[in-house]
Amino acid sequence: MRTVAQRDGQRRVLLSTVSSDAHTWNLVFLRLLLEEMGHEVVSLGPCVPDRLLLDSxxxxxxxxxxxxxxxxxxxxxxxxxxxxxxADPVARHTPAVIGGKLGVAGEEEGTAAARALVEAGFDAVFTDTADTALIGRILGELPQRAPEGRAV
Known part of the structure; x- marks a missing residue:
């Protein structure tokens, strides 16, 4: 186990797919993008079961x-x-975003899916045509944490 002190402006991002999604190139791209922005990324990889995601x-x-x-x-x-x-007392306040291909029936379904995902609890939803710079803006708007040692 290593301890990481948070640097000024750096955020820790947990990166995952939904449980049924085995695609990995999207995770490689997002990891590189987030690291290039100066953030620490912990990637869980593809096909992440809900329990593993919550535990992580x-x-x-x-x-x-x-x-x-x-x-x-x-x-x-x-x-x-x-x-x-x-529903989890520890994880419930973690900001969470989802993005990519939200459905299989096209843009109209994507709009309805985005609404349903926000209503269910996501802070933001990105369609498969969204500008990736929006993730950087969301990270920049998060409150700054005081530097601390964290276990990874």
């Missing part, structure tokens, strides 16, 4: 949870996952 949020205590979905089941898996997260 409780252990890592990220500043932001980023969930990527490419397979079109983001709406279904994302709603279930965020409800579990928001």
């Amino acid at each position: 949020v409780r252990r890592v205590r990220p500043d932001l949870l980023v969930v990527s979905t490419v397979n079109g089941h983001g709406r279904i898996d994302g709603v279930r996952m965020i409800r579990r997260l928001r």
